[in-house]
Each structure stands twice: as C-alpha cells, then as structure tokens.
Amino acid sequence: MSVRYMYPEGFEVRGREIFMDANATTPVHPELRNVMEHVYQSHYGNPSSPHYAGIRAKRILAEARAEGATLLSCAPESLVFMSGATEGINTAILSVLSQYTAGKGKGKTLLYGATEHKAVPEALKHWNEVLAVGARVEPVAVDELGLIHLDDLARKLPDALMICTMGANNETGVFQDMGALEEKIRGLRPDIPWMVDCVQMLGKRPVALGRTTIDYAPFSAHKLYGPKGVGALYVRPGARYVPLQIGGGQEAGARGGTENVAGIAALGRIFHWLNHPELGPFHSPNTLYEMRNALLTSLQQAFPKLVLNQPLEVSLPTTLNFSVAGYSSAELIAIFDAAGIRVSAGSACSTGKSRSFVLDAMNLPTWQSEGAIRMSFGPTFTQEELLEVCERLRFIGEQLSHAPLHRDCAFYLPDPFTSNSAWIACPESALVLILELQQKHEEQLKREFPVTQWTHRTWGGSEEDFAGFRITPTAEGFVLRYLKTNRELHVHADGIHQPANTAPVRALTSLEEGDYQFVDVREDVERAMEPPRVAQDKTLSIVRSGWADFLLTRSQDEVKTPVFFCRSGRRARDVATWARVLGWHNAVACDASASEVNHWLARKAKV
Ligand code: PLP
Secondary structure, three states: OOOEEEOOOOOEEEOOOEEOEOOOOOOOOHHHHHHHHHHHHHOOOOOOOOOHHHHHHHHHHHHHHHHHHHHHOOOHHHEEEEOOHHHHHHHHHHHHHHHHOOOOOOOOEEEEEOOOOOHHHHHHHHHHHHOOOOOEEEEEOEOOOOOEOHHHHHHHHHHEEEEEEEOEOOOOOEEOOHHHHHHHHHHHOOOOOEEEEOOOOOOOOOOOHHHOOOOEEEEEHHHHOOOOOOEEEEEOOOOOOOOOOOOOOOHHHOOOOOOOHHHHHHHHHHHHHHHOHHHOOOOOHHHHHHHHHHHHHHHHHHOOOEEEOOOHHHEOOOEEEEEEOOOOHHHHHHHHHHOOEEOEEOOOOOOOOOOOHHHHHOOOOHHHHHOOEEEEOOOOOOHHHHHHHHHHHHHHHHHHHHOOOOOOOEEEOOOOOOOOEEEEEEOOOOEEEEEEOOHHHHHHHHOOOOOOOOOOEOOOOOOEEEOOEEEEEOOOEEEEEEOOOOEEEEEEOOEEEOOOOOOOOOOOOOOOOOOEEEEEOHHHHHHHOOOOOOOOOOOOOOOOOHHHHHHHHOOOOOOOEEEEEEOOHHHHHHHHHHHHHOOOOOOEEEEOOOHHHHHHHHHHHHO
16 A cells, blocks of 8 residues: 655655566565575575485475476476576576687677676677687677667678577567577577577566577566576577586586575575466566556656657567656656655666667667666556556646746856856757856856756847747846746856846856755765665655755745755755655756855855
C-alpha cells in the first residue's frame, strides 16, 4: 500500500519508491530470498565434499542445472555456473581467441553488434591484446530500428574469427530476429564461433538455445530477481572451451572455485518459474504489453513532447526508452525522482551531456541520444504499482503544465561566442537576446543555467515583442518583460536589476537579501543521498532534512524565491527541480561557490 501525504501548500510528497530500472538490476524476489536462506541454513556444505552435507549442496546444483537445461532445450552439461554474464562473455571470448595467440589472427576481425553491452567489445579488445591475437575489433552496423544490418554483417563475416550479437538490448529493449541472423551467419560461415548475449532476453523471449547453432550464451540472475554475482554460460556441445579460472576442478573442470550454491539455487528457481509459468510470479507477455501501453499513454499525457527512441514492435514489453524535447536526461531523472520513480538515463552516464552510443548507432538525432530516459520494469511489476506510477505521472504532468521547467528567462553566456555579450535565453521558445555586457557580469552569468538549444537574434533598439518577451528601451538601457509571468528585468549598463515590484527572475546578479531566501542544502543533500532509514510505506520519500523541512513548513506565499545551494551545482539543481515539481515553481539553484552565497554565508557567520 502506498500512502500519499497532502500538505496545505498544495503539493504532495509520496511514500514508496517505485523502482523502474529493472534492466540495470532487480530487487531479490522474496521467494528467492527464502530459497537462499534455506540453502544458508541447511545446505551450506561444499558441493565438492564427499559427505552428506556436501552431497546435499551438490544436489542443489544438479537440480538448478536440470531446470536450466529444460528451459534452454539442451543437455545439463552445456551449462556452466559462474559469477554472472560478464564472466560468461569473457570465458566465451577467451575460449575462441586462445587458439589465435602470437599474431595468428592478423588481418582478421572480431565482430560485435554496434549496440552490444560494453562488456562485449571491451572483452574482445582485452583478450585480443592480452593474447596478442592481432585481429581488428569491429562493430557490425545496426539499422534505424536497432536491428543488425544483415548486409553489413554479410560483408564483414568472411574475414571474421568470431561474431558476438545480443538477444535484446539493455537500453532500448530491441530484440534481434534470431532466425534471420542464424540464417545469414550459418549461410556464410557454418563454423564461425557465435556468442549471443542473452542477459536481457531471459524471461521475456524464448531461449531454446539447444535448437540453434549458437555456440555461447551468457545469462545473469540479477536481471530477473535473483542475487547479483551469479549467472551461467551456455556452451554448445563441441564448441571450444577454455576455463577463465582454474582451481579445484569444480563445474567439471570448466570453472574453478567453490560454487555460489545459494545463488545457483535462486537461479535454478528462476529457471523453474520459466519452465512452469503457472507456478511462478511472472506475468504473461500479453499482460506486460498491456502494462507498457498504459505506461506509455500516461507518459505521453505528462510529456506531450515525448518521442520514443525504440520501435515498439521489436522491443521487449518491459522497456521504454524516450526523450522529451526541451528536457535533458538529468532534468527528467530529477523530475521522476521527485515523484519517487527511479529511472535511468538511456546512456551509461547521467551527467546531462553524455550520449547513448546505442541510440547513436541507430542514427537518432543528437538531442534524443543526449536526453534519453530508460524506464524499465520486471515481469512481476504489479497492477497496483502500474496505477501508482500512472497517477504520479499525472501529477508530474499537472505540475509541469503550471510551470514547465524552462518557463522563464535564463541568462547564459556561451563561451564560443563573443565574450563581451550575454544572452538572455528562453529555451522553450528558442529565444536568445544578445546584450552588450560588462566584463564583471560575465562571471555571474556564466554560473547560471546552461541552455542547450537556441537561436539568436540581436535586438534592434526599439520596443519589440518576440518569443514571449517585450523589450522596451529606457534612458539607461532597456526593460525586458516576460509576458507570460509579467516579470521584469531592467538592463542597464551597470548591471541587471529586478524592480522591487515584480517577482524576481532567475538570476543572482542583483541579489538583495530581502528578495531571495537562501537555503543551504550542502549537508542535507549529502544525507538525502543515503537511503531513508525507515524505508516503509509511511515514510517520506524525501528524507527529512533542512530543505525538506523548508518545503514542508513554509507557505509559498510567504517565501521569496528559494535559492538552493549545494557543494555540487548539479545536486543543487536537482533539489530545485524537486522543489519545482512539488509546487515551488520559482525555486532556483546555484552553486555554493557563487559569490553572493559566499557573501551571505560570511554575513551569517558574523551575526
Ligand atoms: N549484457 C547485458 C545486455 C547486460 O544488460 C548486462 C548487465 O548490465 C551484462 C551483459 C553484464 O551482466 P552482469 O552484471 O551479470 O555481469
């Protein structure tokens, strides 16, 4: 049950966190926790020991292997348990490349799909170098849908020592047409070693590997409610195999090291669920598709400018990858975070400017690649969670419709252009006004509001309206009025001022202590980054801290613009974004290094 808190100021702080980053990992399912607990309590023997405690543990491995073999339509001996997919990928690649040491692969290629998980090209490069194979590591192009380009594949296959593809992509959920790939690969190279990364496919697409000519296929338990650090590698009978690690002869000599019995038991139970869907907690694909549709509809209502970065017809039902015009991925993550929904940037890095190599490979526009968000859920996602997410999305949409994040004007001084002019930018309408500016203001403006998209236009000197602004010349300079909010800025040769009778604009240039209220969130934000101590339904998703208190205890009428500052400008922006989504539409962020803040702190210290 999730609890909603209503606050008199008109915003709500929601309870439970909803984790929608299942492609990164999943929480351990309660039943699997029990399975592991049982192993820890009564099957703790070493499977290599000859006594009964060892035999009990060994039986667990045999049962898990048998379930896996049933699922993959293969012999139990074809499965080697290991620490996860990355180890499986490395083992498969080592197995193939170890026959080409000392330059035997010179002039040849090691192929991988351009959207492959980074573990694959990195492992190819690593072993190519360590074993001095001398081959070239080369991507095979994908088309705009994210599917392997069969013509490019056909061109590159003749020279290849190995080909690595993936079942389904972790960022977009796009799944490959395995039949078409197999036909192409085997038609041209019947014997080439072929690895298929099946991590994201498990539980969502058929994986009857034993009926295919795939040679190697890694799996990982933590993507499907198992613990981290356990997985398996499928190896086709007859495929070359070289252990990555050697030791006490475990896994029939295929992988040295005492087995993670509890983890393997959990993986075995996952295989069991997939063999007997009626006994397990996973929804049918149809239900998952319906859930995805409902989510997408709510997302589109909350963000009318949403663009999908994946073709739905060839994507897993559990992944949505999208961008929203005008928003960076960091902003979107902060918006979702404010509503207690955890999503990830489509790309590996969430620092705003990073791009997704997967979306780049699909030839999507830069802004989509830079602003991508991945929302992914697992096959146990409940109807209750779905309704809650849709409701929170409705709330987000409502808040943003009152005050889209880029609603008022922001200053920006872009370095590559002239250093003697500042820009007042309104990204929503792509307006940029160039102001002649004195050097001393540059520093202040530079700290403010990165703007990613703009056009520019120089003001002609007479009263003019454009893109939602009215510019009126005055004796000292001009007045800039944002017509939507009627906020005014007076721009003079000596600086930029806000008249006392208008609501303040997002700028720190003419800070008067009376107009703004600084909220020091340096300690609080660090603390808020830690998980809440009592993460039960009835706790706030925002840890109670100085800034949460600030929001909860004050009325918006009585407070001047809250200016949040923090050690990291990005964190401060996140806090301000949260505050905005929660109804504090005029919240502003600035870096703790901003000189105004330092003056303020110094003054405060003196008092
Ligand atoms: N391959 C894909 C497609 C993945 O999504 C992941 C996990 O992020 C991996 C490989 C690596 O798996 P593991 O975490 O088990 O090493």
